[in-house]
Amino acid sequence: MKLTKKVLAVVLAMLMLTATFAMTASANVSDYILKFNEDGKFKIMMFADSQDDDDLEETTAQLMREALAAYTPDLVIYMGDNSVAPGEKQADAIAAIVAPVIEAGVPFTVVFGNHDQEQGVPNEDLLKEYQKFPGCLAYDAVPSLYGCGNHNLPILASNGIGVAFNLWMIDSGTTTAEAGGYDYVREDQINWYKDTAKALSLLNGGEVVPAMAFQHIIVPEVYDALGMMKIPFGVGEWTFDGQAYLPIPNFGSFTGFLFEPPCPSHINGGQFDAWVETGDVMATFYGHDHVNSFTTTYEGIDITTVPTVGCNSYSNDMNRGVGLITLDENDLTTYEYEVLPMYDFALAEGSKILDCEGALSKTSYQFNKFMAEFLAKLHSVFSGFSLPSFG
Numbered sequence: 001m002k003l004t005k006k007v008l009a010v011v012l013a014m015l016m017l018t019a020t021f022a023m024t025a026s027a028n029v030s031d032y033i034l035k036f037n038e039d040g041k042f043k044i045m046m047f048a049d050s051q052d053d054d055d056l057e058e059t060t061a062q063l064m065r066e067a068l069a070a071y072t073p074d075l076v077i078y079m080g081d082n083s084v085a086p087g088e089k090q091a092d093a094i095a096a097i098v099a100p101v102i103e104a105g106v107p108f109t110v111v112f113g114n115h116d117q118e119q120g121v122p123n124e125d126l127l128k129e130y131q132k133f134p135g136c137l138a139y140d141a142v143p144s145l146y147g148c149g150n151h152n153l154p155i156l157a158s159n160g161i162g163v164a165f166n167l168w169m170i171d172s173g174t175t176t177a178e179a180g181g182y183d184y185v186r187e188d189q190i191n192w193y194k195d196t197a198k199a200l201s202l203l204n205g206g207e208v209v210p211a212m213a214f215q216h217i218i219v220p221e222v223y224d225a226l227g228m229m230k231i232p233f234g235v236g237e238w239t240f241d242g243q244a245y246l247p248i249p250n251f252g253s254f255t256g257f258l259f260e261p262p263c264p265s266h267i268n269g270g271q272f273d274a275w276v277e278t279g280d281v282m283a284t285f286y287g288h289d290h291v292n293s294f295t296t297t298y299e300g301i302d303i304t305t306v307p308t309v310g311c312n313s314y315s316n317d318m319n320r321g322v323g324l325i326t327l328d329e330n331d332l333t334t335y336e337y338e339v340l341p342m343y344d345f346a347l348a349e350g351s352k353i354l355d356c357e358g359a360l361s362k363t364s365y366q367f368n369k370f371m372a373e374f375l376a377k378l379h380s381v382f383s384g385f386s387l388p389s390f391g
């Protein structure tokens with residue numbers, strides 16, 4: 001693929017981008033340049049599917065605050081289905097979900113989910129609302145691309161010399177008649193990703209810059225990653241990329257919780273193959289399926305669903321929480337990831353979650369913790385069990 005001047009301009013622009021927003025916010029430029037810390041670490045916290053209106057649940061906001069205070073991330077990523085207030089109240093809903101992050105002084109970025117733009121305000125306008133807040137690093141790299149807010153954020157080495165890591169934020173769309181349901185990442189987005197990754201590698205002495213990708217809707221490859229039972233024909237609901245499945249996984253193929261069949265698009269636009277071909281993306285993170293919080297691996301790339309942080313959207317109370325990635329620039333061939341469940345925050349000494357309107361009782365949080373640990377043990381018993389494939 002030929003590199004265009006536009007792509008190179010985008011790479012240079014993104015290196016300067018954080019400075020632009022920092023100046024807008026009247027803060028120090030260095031406050032918003034993403035850089036590994038002196039200890040070599042960089043922490044990314046993910047808030048998935050907060051999915052609330054302008055009257056944000058107190059418990060959701062307090063969970064965000066306590067997670068931010070306890071783990072002091074260097075960046076927060078909103079994973080889509082962030083705000084779902086009707087019409088003009090979307091601006092207030094966005095203000096509510098970013099408030100804990102602004103208070104903590106942490107930079108943040110955003111991907112959109114299938115529900116954000118369903119409230120009558122286009123994602124382009126929602127993006128402008130986010131960009132009004134200090135520390136918002138989200139931007140629309142090439143507005144002509146499918147979707148809105150496709151962008152990447154490089155993380156500099158701790159010595160400030162060179163890009164050590166890269167984060168891709170991709171718009172996985174909403175629902176379309178063409179896809180017969182959830183949307184998929186389109187060819188122009190994939191070409192932008194490949195071109196930009198190539199441009200970054202040129203700036204990195206020809207070596208690919210290791211990366212992670214963040215988007216709302218999961219890729220169809222998750223069905224093969226989970227060892228879902230292939231069948232020669234089936235119902236349309238569980239037919240992805242022309243292959244029918246029964247949503248029964250190989251329990252040994254994943255860690256964490258799988259409480260509902262993942263919901264990718266029925267169409268595969270080739271995004272995962274592009275990641276494999278390019279070789280920069282080691283791990284991918286998604287929202288969308290609120291009650292799932294599993295990690296699985298396919299063709300060397302990790303696939304992780306982040307459970308919902310929202311207390312006003314569908315979920316179960318066993319795995320509501322936030323996701324936390326810890327990178328170490330001394331070894332960027334790997335990373336640490338953990339789900340931080342809400343019950344652990346609610347049960348921690350000094351937590352104010354129990355005092356919030358809408359909170360569960362302490363006993364309920366204790367029960368949820370017990371059940372989560374029990375199911376994790378049960379999962380380990382079934383981890384050697386899988387069904388044959390007939391597809």
Ligand SMILES: [Fe+2]
Pocket residue numbers: 049051080081113115288289290
């Ligand atoms: Fe959602």
